[in-house]
Amino acid sequence: MHVDSTLASLPAAEGDGRPVEIRIEGLHKTYKTERGSVEALSNINLEIRRREFVSLIGRSGCGKTTLLRIMAGLVAPTAGQVEIGDKSLWHNGTVDSSVIKRLGVVFQDANLFPWYSIEENIALPLKLRGVKKRERLERAGELAELVGLDKFLRSYPRELSGGMRQRAAIARALSDNPELLLMDEPFGALDALTREKMNLEIQRIALATQATVVFVTHDIEEAVFLGDRVVHLTPRPGRIKDIADVPLARPRAVEVQTGKEFNTVVAELRASLNQEDEQ
Numbered sequence: 117m118h119v120d121s122t123l124a125s126l127p128a129a130e131g132d133g134r135p136v137e138i139r140i141e142g143l144h145k146t147y148k149t150e151r152g153s154v155e156a157l158s159n160i161n162l163e164i165r166r167r168e169f170v171s172l173i174g175r176s177g178c179g180k181t182t183l184l185r186i187m188a189g190l191v192a193p194t195a196g197q198v199e200i201g202d203k204s205l206w207h208n209g210t211v212d213s214s215v216i217k218r219l220g221v222v223f224q225d226a227n228l229f230p231w232y233s234i235e236e237n238i239a240l241p242l243k244l245r246g247v248k249k250r251e252r253l254e255r256a257g258e259l260a261e262l263v264g265l266d267k268f269l270r271s272y273p274r275e276l277s278g279g280m281r282q283r284a285a286i287a288r289a290l291s292d293n294p295e296l297l298l299m300d301e302p303f304g305a306l307d308a309l310t311r312e313k314m315n316l317e318i319q320r321i322a323l324a325t326q327a328t329v330v331f332v333t334h335d336i337e338e339a340v341f342l343g344d345r346v347v348h349l350t351p352r353p354g355r356i357k358d359i360a361d362v363p364l365a366r367p368r369a370v371e372v373q374t375g376k377e378f379n380t381v382v383a384e385l386r387a388s389l390n391q392e393d394e395q
């Protein structure tokens with residue numbers, strides 16, 4: 117396991133010529149509440165390369181969602197920088213909207229609009245951007261096919277299962293061709309079998325779209341199955357405790373989870389997380 121709490125460089129992808137897509141430097145976040153301050157993140161430094169898939173794990177409350185929301189332009193950092201491409205996302209608490217356009221975000225709850233069809237939900241970001249109807253419906257059709265919902269374009273969210281709704285949310289996040297996909301426990305509410313299927317789907321979609329992905333999860337196996345690297349945050353305030361490289365070729369089949377390499381990484385991460393209980 118690669119351990120570097122100051123600057124988490126990228127041993128796995130180093131030298132492969134891929135540019136850095138995300139550079140996080142000296143990031144801190146303290147929430148101010150009526151009951152006092154909550155230090156959620158402390159001195160996060162991380163570089164992520166283009167097309168890399170990075171999983172983010174850590175105990176509940178360690179700041180995973182906070183970090184993802186800062187990267188999504190939804191929560192302002194207290195200090196530090198987030199660069200996406202070669203542009204700063206945050207300027208004195210204000211977000212650069214030209215950078216936001218490059219992002220797609222998926223949350224645990226699919227957050228579809230119940231009165232819109234799946235097709236309309238998927239195409240919504242394009243509608244908001246003023247893309248013509250024909251073009252956006254064509255794009256919705258392509259994306260529905262990508263996520264396996266092409267037969268459900270005219271259906272409404274209530275007619276779909278949880279996994280299907282999440283696929284629609286992923287399609288919507290992909291509608292504007294994001295270079296970077298930020299996912300916060302997108303499969304947390306799904307049953308184990310659906311989740312396994314969705315893990316295969318998201319791997320396929322990430323490969324097909326060549327998006328860079330940051331994926332928050334509680335689940336160590338899911339983090340390792342999906343990630344090129346797994347970033348482990350300490351309990352609050354979240355700091356990078358260690359970063360595990362996952363030396364498994366893609367596309368990965370479910371069966372890799374019975375292999376030695378997979379289980380070695382899982383065991384190391386589990387030991388590192390369990391250590392936190394003893395401290």
Ligand SMILES: Nc1ncnc2c1ncn2[C@@H]1O[C@H](COP(=O)(O)OP(=O)(O)OP(=O)(O)O)[C@@H](O)[C@H]1O
Nearest residue numbers: 147149154156175176177178179180181182183352
């Ligand atoms: N808006 C907020 N105001 C005040 N405190 C907050 C706010 N959002 C998060 N926090 C606090 O910041 C810390 C980090 O929360 P965050 O949701 O980022 O953690 P997490 O690792 O994603 O947790 P979980 O795994 O349970 O979803 C927690 O102590 C939480 O209570």
